[in-house]
Amino acid sequence: MPSYTAPVKDFQFVLHDVLKASESAIPGYDELDRDFTSAILEEAGKIASEVLAPLNPVGDQQGCRLENGVVHTPEGFKAAFDQLREGGWTGLDCDPDFGGQGMPYVMGVATGEMFTAANMAFTMYQGLTHGAYSAIHIHGTDQQKQTYLPKMVSCEWTGTMNLTEPHCGTDLGLMRTKAEPQEDGSYKISGQKIFISAGDHDMSDNVIHLVLAKIPGGPDGIKGVSLFIVPKFLVNEDGSLGARNGVSVGKLEEKMGIHGNATCVMNYDEATGYLLGTAHKGMRAMFTMMNEARLGVGMQGLAVAEAAYQNAVIYAKDRLQGRAVTGTQNPDGPADPLIVHPDIRRALMDQKSFVEGARAFALWGAQMIDQARRSEDAAAEGMISLLTPVLKGFLTDEGFACAVQAQQVYGGHGYIEEWGMSQFTRDARIAMIYEGANGIQALDLVGRKLAAEGGKPAMALFEMIKTFCKENAGDEEIAKQFIEPLKTASKQLQEAAMYFMQNGMKNPNHALAGSTDFLHLFGHVCLGFMWSKMAIAAKEALASGAGDAAFYETKIATGRYYMARRLPATAMHLQRILSGADPVMALDAANF
Numbered sequence: 172m173p174s175y176t177a178p179v180k181d182f183q184f185v186l187h188d189v190l191k192a193s194e195s196a197i198p199g200y201d202e203l204d205r206d207f208t209s210a211i212l213e214e215a216g217k218i219a220s221e222v223l224a225p226l227n228p229v230g231d232q233q234g235c236r237l238e239n240g241v242v243h244t245p246e247g248f249k250a251a252f253d254q255l256r257e258g259g260w261t262g263l264d265c266d267p268d269f270g271g272q273g274m275p276y277v278m279g280v281a282t283g284e285m286f287t288a289a290n291m292a293f294t295m296y297q298g299l300t301h302g303a304y305s306a307i308h309i310h311g312t313d314q315q316k317q318t319y320l321p322k323m324v325s326c327e328w329t330g331t332m333n334l335t336e337p338h339c340g341t342d343l344g345l346m347r348t349k350a351e352p353q354e355d356g357s358y359k360i361s362g363q364k365i366f367i368s369a370g371d372h373d374m375s376d377n378v379i380h381l382v383l384a385k386i387p388g389g390p391d392g393i394k395g396v397s398l399f400i401v402p403k404f405l406v407n408e409d410g411s412l413g414a415r416n417g418v419s420v421g422k423l424e425e426k427m428g429i430h431g432n433a434t435c436v437m438n439y440d441e442a443t444g445y446l447l448g449t450a451h452k453g454m455r456a457m458f459t460m461m462n463e464a465r466l467g468v469g470m471q472g473l474a475v476a477e478a479a480y481q482n483a484v485i486y487a488k489d490r491l492q493g494r495a496v497t498g499t500q501n502p503d504g505p506a507d508p509l510i511v512h513p514d515i516r517r518a519l520m521d522q523k524s525f526v527e528g529a530r531a532f533a534l535w536g537a538q539m540i541d542q543a544r545r546s547e548d549a550a551a552e553g554m555i556s557l558l559t560p561v562l563k564g565f566l567t568d569e570g571f572a573c574a575v576q577a578q579q580v581y582g583g584h585g586y587i588e589e590w591g592m593s594q595f596t597r598d599a600r601i602a603m604i605y606e607g608a609n610g611i612q613a614l615d616l617v618g619r620k621l622a623a624e625g626g627k628p629a630m631a632l633f634e635m636i637k638t639f640c641k642e643n644a645g646d647e648e649i650a651k652q653f654i655e656p657l658k659t660a661s662k663q664l665q666e667a668a669m670y671f672m673q674n675g676m677k678n679p680n681h682a683l684a685g686s687t688d689f690l691h692l693f694g695h696v697c698l699g700f701m702w703s704k705m706a707i708a709a710k711e712a713l714a715s716g717a718g719d720a721a722f723y724e725t726k727i728a729t730g731r732y733y734m735a736r737r738l739p740a741t742a743m744h745l746q747r748i749l750s751g752a753d754p755v756m757a758l759d760a761a762n763f
């Protein structure tokens with residue numbers, strides 16, 4: 172059975188040496204000193220490895236069951252969920268006014284990575300609740316907040332997001348679910364939603380569905396979509412649970428992975444719903460949930476890659492096959508361990524350098540969300556909005572690729588279910604699809620985010636990297652190994668953006684045909700930026716003589732690998748982008 176050990180030291184390094192969390196002016200960050208974050212991360216790590224990881228294969232093998240309209244989660248899930256709840260983990264970064272612990276979001280993201288790495292399907296129940304909590308917290312009336320949030324913070328009630336319908340996933344303007352206004356101000360919701368994660372289950376007393384629907388007579392298409400709170404059980408004025416609402420599970424989907432998470436067809440049959448936010452502005456409110464969910468999904472890519480990588484390392488040190496070409500390393504054994512072989516090293520270094528770079532990127536993103544929310548900083552809001560499709564698309568594409576590489580290290584045993592590596596690849600696959608398929612993330616990046624606010628956030632990022640490169644050009648070794656490659660990659664990113672600006676107006680296909688390459692080029696630049704920051708922080712720590720020298724030396728060597736072996740992918744992505752739409756659009760549909 173695969174194991175998971177939370178990389179607490181790495182989290183601490185990113186939070187303190189790189190992001191300098193406790194020195195930040197963001198309200199609440201002054202409390203994040205090393206001892207405080209260490210206590211939280213150690214404890215979360217224990218739950219992840221001792222409680223959640225052992226349930227991961229159980230969830231995969233048993234899956235969920237629908238019996239007489241009730242969804243049953245796999246054995247042990249409910250007890251683990253209770254444990255998480257009792258420990259206050261579900262409300263770690265939630266508003267204290269509603270029972271949360273009020274910690275910065277960055278701590279929720281750090282512990283979330285651990286829980287997800289240990290058991291992605293399980294952690295989704297809480298992750299979706301958190302997203303629904305945020306949407307109600309930001310867009311709800313006082314009464315809605317008082318009614319729903321305390322129970323959602325404690326996860327006594329869980330949340331869902333309902334967008335997808337059988338005929339519309341990406342193109343939500345085609346939505347058919349209807350919301351008929353009632354005299355008492357509520358709405359009757361009717362329609363069918365499919366693929367609803369955590370749609371129903373036996374771990375909470377109520378499920379609060381956030382449902383997109385159209386109010387008849389409203390504008391056509393996406394502009395006529397509104398968001399509604401639709402509880403499974405109606406809530407009485409005193410907060411107790413009332414009658415069962417007109418919402419039921421039509422079916423549980425059979426699927427490739429995340430078997431422990433209930434993916435439901437939800438039927439709404441004149442269910443009572445309450446408008447959340449403004450009528451016809453549902454996408455705005457839903458985006459609160461979706462932006463957070465997109466960072467969460469990006470983190471799923473990185474988290475599963477981390478878990479898969481850890482097991483690949485154990486296997487590569489244990490499995491004896493062949494001899495090192497440069498001389499026997501294990502003379503007492505019949506063969507050397509896999510880890511002596513350069514190609515296995517390459518696979519492991521690809522994974523290690525991605526996962527650690529991605530962790531820094533995700534925590535940097537979370538810090539930006541804290542800055543935007545806690546300091547009401549519009550520049551941070553613009554920047555995280557720009558980076559959200561990159562975090563989602565790049566981390567899940569690469570995370571899946573890493574999970575496949577980890578599986579490859581196991582050879583045939585990686586394909587056999589007993590070893591658990593197949594579950595990692597099957598689970599990681601969905602992260603590239605839901606929360607807006609990665610192709611759509613790339614369109615969002617190129618079509619909307621790049622030009623948002625007249626290109627201000629994008630220019631700010633290019634400027635930030637340029638200033639950073641200038642400020643750190645003094646150290647010859649760092650300059651050669653990190654700053655120069657970062658500068659080159661950043662210039663390539665700007666050249667690609669310029670190409671879109673010059674050619675996209677004439678023919679939008681020139682921009683759209685290069686969108687996925689642009690997302691990956693962008694992702695590599697962000698990770699190159701993170702690795703440069705980490706290398707400098709590690710070098711400073713080494714010079715101070717404090718801490719674990721081997722850890723910092725390993726960090727720098729891993730960063731060097733990324734800059735030398737992964738970052739050059741930017742040149743290929745740029746070349747593809749500059750080839751424009753013609754090679755992509757050359758064939759008539761009939762010729763495929």
Ligand SMILES: Cc1cc2nc3c(=O)[nH]c(=O)nc-3n(C[C@H](O)[C@H](O)[C@H](O)COP(=O)(O)OP(=O)(O)OC[C@H]3O[C@@H](n4cnc5c(N)ncnc54)[C@H](O)[C@@H]3O)c2cc1C
Pocket residue numbers: 332333334335338339340341342365366367368369426434601604605606607608609610611614
């Ligand atoms: C396990 C699972 C859990 C899910 N959980 C939820 C949930 O909790 N709530 C929820 O509402 N939904 C959920 N979904 C639905 C998921 O978000 C959608 O499947 C996804 O958004 C894609 O929609 P679709 O499947 O209809 O694909 P389509 O929209 O039909 O897209 C098909 C492909 O075409 C591409 N494409 C579409 N339009 C364009 C375009 N204009 N330009 C270029 N490419 C395009 C897409 O990128 C995609 O690759 C879940 C799905 C699964 C499988």
